[in-house]
Amino acid sequence: MSTAAPSVFEADLPTFTYGFTATPHDIFDDVRAAQSRAPIALGPLGPEILSYELARDILRDNRFRLPPGITLAAQGITSGPLYDKMAGSLLGLDGPPHVRLRKLVSKAFTPRATARLQDTIHEVVNGLVDRVLDAGRCDVVTDIARSYPTPIICALLGAPREDWPLFADWTEEVFKALNFQPEVTFDEAQIMRAWGELDTYVDDMVAARQSNLTDDLLSELIRAESDGDRLNLDELRMLVAGFLMAGTDTTRNQLAASVQVLCEHPDQWTKLRDHPELAMQAVEESMRHSPAASIVPRVAGEDAEFGGYMFPAGTFILVNTFVANRDPAIYHDADRFDITREDVPPILTFGGGAHYCLGANLARRELAEALVVLTRRLAAPVASDRPRGSHCSE
Template identity: 85%
Template sequence: MTAHSTAPNVFEAGLPTLDYSLAATPHDVVDDAREAQSRAPIAIGPLGPEILSYNMVREILRDHRFRLPPGITLAAQGITSGPLYDKMANSLLGLDGPPHVRLRKLVSKAFTPRATSRLDETIRAVVNTLIDRVEDAGRCDVVTDIARPYPTPVMCALLGAPREDWQLFADWTEEIFKALNFQPDVTFDEAAIMDAWRELDAYVDDMVAARRHNLTDDLLSELIRAESEGDRLDLDELRMLVAGFLMAGTDTTRNQLAASVQVLCEHPDQWQKLREHPELAMQAVEETMRHSPAACIAPRAAVEDVEFGGYLFPAGTFVLANTFAANRDPVIYDDADRFDISRKDVPAIMTFGGGAHYCLGANLARRELAEALVVLTRRLPVANRTGPAPWKSLLGMTGPTTLPIEFTSEQLVAADA
């Protein structure tokens, strides 16, 4: 406790301010964030203090005195109780302390090479099929034609859902994810979300019942197998985890893929470099997620009066760890605004979070993105953006809402040769 702290209150310390609208995109705030960052590691934004420096973002994400507020996305809609709130508060994201540690330990045992080994073939098949559909046209919208339909088949293959049911999962995920988007000016239909979630739960119940008699090599089977000191996951936890994986592994990947393709398109030399050097794929993923991330903020709240970074944060203070600003901290990254997929020996990006809630599926997401970017740059040697690509608010899962491109396909290049 810091009841007798002499540190200045964070709201009264004359820190720089960030004045942006709730609909502002990362591109709208980058210059103001950089200017504030040059003056102090913390700024006061429209929702509260924002941590801007790389080192302090890393520190606050590991500090147990700041917690991810349960159901924060729903609270922004004025929903602080009820069945949907309970679902969110009891998810892996909503839990903290011993219950969270227990679930993380069990789940980490399920992310085995056996559970993910067959994904590479699925990933390549999915992205090649999506390119096949648009190749002859020589143009497409990356968001709707490539990025949006890409992750669901991969997540379904990971979980072991049959191909004929992939569209069901896509529909459920689309609906449920509305409850996870932290944008106070966006409304959603709570009843529709709960209907979709109940249908997903019922489907998972059937999958679990089938697996208990015939365990296979998919992630759901590994979750059923997972055991730690005699402890196992019960049916409610299995339901919750499947929904969580679908949410975390679908919208994040589709938005980041579109964002990554955009920044590569806008830097033709980097597109060409990846095409010629596919071994740079993982570095390309890290650099696109550093420079143009689909996740820009990590909300936290002080669980008590906390002295942090030389300032006093009163109990209950809502804080944003601005990972977007941290990823472009000039103290950490040389020429931080430069986009270069061949960067070496750089610190880990903050886009996947940190501390107890570090993204469990980070390695899987990297794998999905790397494979997709390798296939895209190989099959589309030249790609150019042909129209506006507006982004969503940085306060939710962001990324372009549309990304029109025209391209020269590998097939056409070969024919010309």
């Protein structure tokens, strides 16, 4: 008798559909209903992993890979210089090349490197609040969150303060290729021009440090060595751009989403204001309950049996970390927002396995400091429309 697992497409799994402008909250009831029936369902783009345990496991399973250049491919761009640049970034690599770079980069991206940014983080967020206090009101998204992460990434890399606006401009331009909106088009040549200017700037930074290494991240990357292997100039360029891309948009969107959910729960805002020691728990809980990045794409690199089903090679899969982070089998009263939760399993918002977010510690530190300052210095928050999420996490 055959014991082969049924195809995930032929197993009578629950199904749901949604439009591509829908937010996770718009479709939450339908997805939760599917989750109550099975840990996997069929969504409009293919199988979606809904349970916490299967989501955690598939993120650690090397048979399922990050699709290269997925944001551009979704817009019909599957070749050319921009696609090649995006697919060759740390966000786009997989397999041995990805493992090699992670091994080198992890030697530089240490908690010590992020800890020394504490003063900069404090200064940046307080400076942004100073600018809005006199007005008596602010839009957290545009007045604070949007401008918050880039200066911190610049300080981490060691770029001089007077050049931070350049990095902000380059990042905004490159992000036009990353934030997929069906109705938005972008100028590929203009993006490549901005990226080229960033590369040239990084070349000059590297040249200056070859004879005078300092204690910034770029110097640490130049120093990084594993069994005689070092990063070359192309890789250094690629990593700087990758840190800007990965460390800017998701952090600012998550800050907006975290403030939003705190505004929707005034008792939690007050609790954090009165107990700033809860800041890290507030970050974890807001990223669990209201994450800015809520899906992680994967593609089956081979025919793979997983979770009791067969996934044919090439199957596009969405790991729905939004609903997995609210799995009632894992979290008590999973839909409740409570910054005092303790002894809970790690959230899946930073991904997992080989592609676990390198900058997770820095992001947590940035968000925690911002939430402490905002709850202390801004009074009577009022929630407006919920901010939309950003591109997928790695």
